[in-house]
Amino acid sequence: MKDAATSSIDACILKVVVGSHAHGLAGPDSDKDYRSVFVLPTAELFRVGFKYQGTRMMKEEEDETSWEIGHFLQLALQGHPLVLETLVAPVVTMDDWGAELRQLFPRLWSAQAAYESFLNYCDNQRKKMLEKKDGRPAKYAAAYVRVLFNLCELLERGTFSIRISETPVGEAVARIKAGHFRPGEVIDMGEHWTAEAARRLRTCSQQARPELADAFLLRVRKAFLR
Template sequence: MPSAVLHPMFDRQILRVVIGSRAYGLDGTDSDTDRRGVFLPTADQHWSLDGVPEVLKEDPIEWMAWELQKFLRLALKANPTVLECLFTPLVEQATPLGRELLELRTVFLSKRLHATCGGYAEQQFAKLRRRTEARKPINWKHAAHCLRLLATGAKALAGDGFPVHVGPHRDVLLGVRRGEKSLEEVDELRAEWSSGLDLALRNSPLPATPDVEEVDAFLIHARRLAAKSKDLP
């Protein structure tokens, strides 16, 4: 663990996980360890005039955490980064309430994933093409990240959870990240994997929208626990 002094609210984390290349199976010897978490303030902190931050960041050491309500809202919108926190196999800390949150994770999966995974990838590839036209260098790691989102979104829409590890796509994505493919070849992959995402949407067993009522009940449950005791639930 880093020796840096963290914001005291990091001590209120109910869940802390590792995402990024180490969770994707794309890490190397020089890869950072990207830690993400969810924190629940005490009732006094939540009710005070000062309030609590929605997001905590410690950039030099790649740590970040969301306040529970903010995290849940993002998850309901099918934010891919937030969903990765719920499905990553690398869980470093989970309190009893954190484990309840993990058990709730499939509730957040819906057909909205097509827009968030596919839409983001399309926007980013458009930027990559503009950079090429302007004769600017391409961030191949970012290109691989966009492809990974298309593959993950397709698997999720097919009802396979939200797979974080890239599995059989590892070698292809590593090749893209190392710049071993031309932009035309990468764009062909994008088109192929985008079609797979569209097909997965048409056949998806997921609901059109997530179960907001169940998530709201969980948040109220968490707030009641925080009001009942200052101990981390």
């Protein structure tokens, strides 16, 4: 049986690198982005007045998004693209619990939920591109195409490429990210991969196994009981 962390604070069980460094698109000035999963001491969940914070955003020298394990599993079952990416991205640190969590990946997503969640995310990226949000339309345009392609991969082969630079859309995504694109061109690409995702959805029968997520979470909570 795995041992829980010995300190009274929450424990990080998984940390991965994401963004341009993971996608193979990093330039000399690219910052590193991270995502992580942490576990709260179980006793904290039962304290009077406790307010559960499922997501934490840390912006210092490096950006990091972190999810508490219960919230992370809930989002994974909903097909959240950033959460699913965390389960296949390059590992920075990981303990036995994190390794077991990553092994659950094939049981945490269903075709329909992933399809809807990925499309919602991509629609939001397209909107930000057209609005030129934060003055960085290229960032959102590249994410729009990349995540749609990842969805197609997921529905076809049960996983997806993190290093997008080595995929058939890698050259186009790199060019878009560098700012060499027209919005209409990006939308055309997006509509192509959206149609392809719909086609692949029709032949993908993948179903999640939420009972396995529940069993894993119960063992984690027992192990981290103070």
